[in-house]
Amino acid sequence: MDMKLGKKLLAVAGAAALAAGLSVAPAEAAPAGLGLWSGSWASAPQAPGAGLAENWSVRGFSEQSVRQVARLSAGGPAVRIRLANTYGAAPLRVTRATVARSGDGAAVREGTVRPLTFGLARPVTIPAGAEIVSDPAPLPVSPLDRLTVTLYFATPTGPVTYHGFANATSYRANGDHSADTAPGAFTETSGSGYVFTGVDVLGPPLRRDTVVAFGDSITEGAASTADADRRYPDRLAERLHGRFGVLNEGIGGNRVLNDSTCFGEKGVARFQRDVVERPDVRSVIVLEGINDIGSSAGGLGDCFTPNPEVTAQQLIEGHRALIGKAHAKGIKAIGATLPPFQGADYYTERGEAVRDALNAWIRTSGEYDAVVDYDRALADPANPDRMLAAYDSGDHLHPGDAGYQAMAAAVRLADL
Structure with missing residues (x-):
């Protein structure tokens, strides 16, 4: 130096x-000519x-x-x-x-x-x-x-x-x-x-340089190969190769509407800290709601209490709250459809109906600035309610390494 x-x-x-x-x-700004601090790596507390x-x-x-x-x-x-x-x-x-x-x-x-x-x-x-x-x-x-x-x-x-x-x-x-x-x-x-x-890095002046991936264990990278950086935000960072930073703000088990002693504060509460207050954020990809749906089935233990029976409309209102927080800071909000989960431990037909309704709203309402369709990217064409075997880690809920690669590939870089 x-x-x-x-x-x-x-x-x-x-x-x-x-x-x-x-x-x-x-302050986020460095002295004149040095640029701005941008996020390069993150872990949600x-x-x-x-x-x-x-x-x-x-x-x-x-x-x-x-x-x-x-x-x-x-x-x-x-x-x-x-x-x-x-x-x-x-x-x-x-x-x-x-x-x-x-x-x-x-x-x-x-x-x-x-x-x-x-x-x-x-x-x-x-x-x-x-x-x-x-x-x-x-x-x-x-x-x-x-x-x-x-x-x-x-x-x-x-x-x-x-x-x-x-x-x-x-x-x-x-x-x-x-x-x-x-x-x-x-x-x-x-x-x-x-x-x-x-970890923040010095970036170019007058440019927003950070994309946040916000969500639950699927964003966090559960079931990907440990210590290999094969989560979907890692693979997205490889596609971008420094054009923007990518922050992984996923928490396993996290929900949009309810706190958990094991899985963190609810998404509508932690979004301000984990997204809005991160440095130099330009856009956020929101992938969350499957645990709200799955925990409604009950019987999952103390980590998933309280576990009210959530409706699609309640989840939509939660997503609207996230969009509003992002837009208030000038952050582009990208909605991600929930991937298939038929065969997962907490799958129910009622839960599938809620997932379908939420996904339809994300795709068609126009309330998100853009959409990344992980549901269709990961679905088995022969049974769209189930994840394609080649992408499935084996628990029918979390993708494996190949599935996370497919998720990163499904993001339109122009949307970021």
């Missing part, structure tokens, strides 16, 4: 420190809990380092990292944080480790309920590069904000190994993500 850019980045950090103290909400799989969120961390890998969708001359204490009951102390280019597994590449600062300080305390953004780190990145973020917690954290189904491996070590390049100390693994919720 040249000296002029380095000085400008330092100016950004200084301005954030003066204006925001601990960088709770720094969830409240700590047992979820459906063992994780570290409830116990938290003490004298431990946590290492997580993110594949970027867009590049730029510098990055900044987002950390969240969204659901914390107390301030969260991060003693040390680093970012580096990823190696294999928990390894990082020699000579690429950069310390992260927050308001020019290395330790940072994140207030309860807050998200913070680091100062710019001088690490140029390209589309589809992988970055590793390591967080060291010297003192007990208590329960931490996390993301339940990361479909990627997180690594844990005892002690401070934030600057290690070798993976040896990171002997424990988890399938969830912790505290780390985003």
Whole structure:
């Protein structure tokens, strides 16, 4: 990186420190000529809990380092990292944080480790309920590069904000190994993500550069190959190759209309945080509602309560609320039809009728600015209520890798 850019980045950090103290909400605009911050990777935060799989969120961390890998969708001359204490009951102390280019597994590449600062300080305390953004780190990145973020917690954290189904491996070590390049100390693994919720990159000035994929486990990438970046938003990022950033704001089990202790706040509540308040968003693809429909069948356990019997009209009103929030910020709203789910554990004929009615509204009402028809892209031509076997992961609800590839291919890039 040249000296002029380095000085400008330092100016950004200084301005954030003066204006925001601990960088709770720094400005999105960089100094003149540098451009705007754009989202390049994201993970939707969830409240700590047992979820459906063992994780570290409830116990938290003490004298431990946590290492997580993110594949970027867009590049730029510098990055900044987002950390969240969204659901914390107390301030969260991060003693040390680093970012580096990823190696294999928990390894990082020699000579690429950069310390992260927050308001020019290395330790940072994140207030309860807050998200913070680091100062710019001088690490140029390209589309589809992988970055590793390591967080060291010297003192007990208590329960931490996390993301339940990361479909990627997180690594844990005892002690401070934030600057290690070798993976040896990171002997424990988890399938969830912790505290780390985003990577922003410097983009061109005067241009909105981020597309958000918003939804449930199908957006999140459930049943795709772990650590392989084969979710549909990943495949869409490959098609775009840096033209726009793509943020995955899917949460497994999430619903439009009802909260869940396991699957996050309802879509109409979290949309403001996970879409509208992300930096530099130009459009959002909304794919959500199948869990509202499926949970109406009942008998799915506490994670799916409350589980009222939702109607197509109620779901339409929920989608209208999402469209309104997007349009209020000047964000283009793209509606995605719900894929087939015949044969899934919570399939019912009543649920199929609700899905058909919601899909018909998404296709024909004109209330979304554009439509991506995942229903038709994934359906078996011989039985349109069922997913094509070649695209089915095997549970008749979630696509496999080939299905996610077909979903990404179904998006008209001009609509973005």
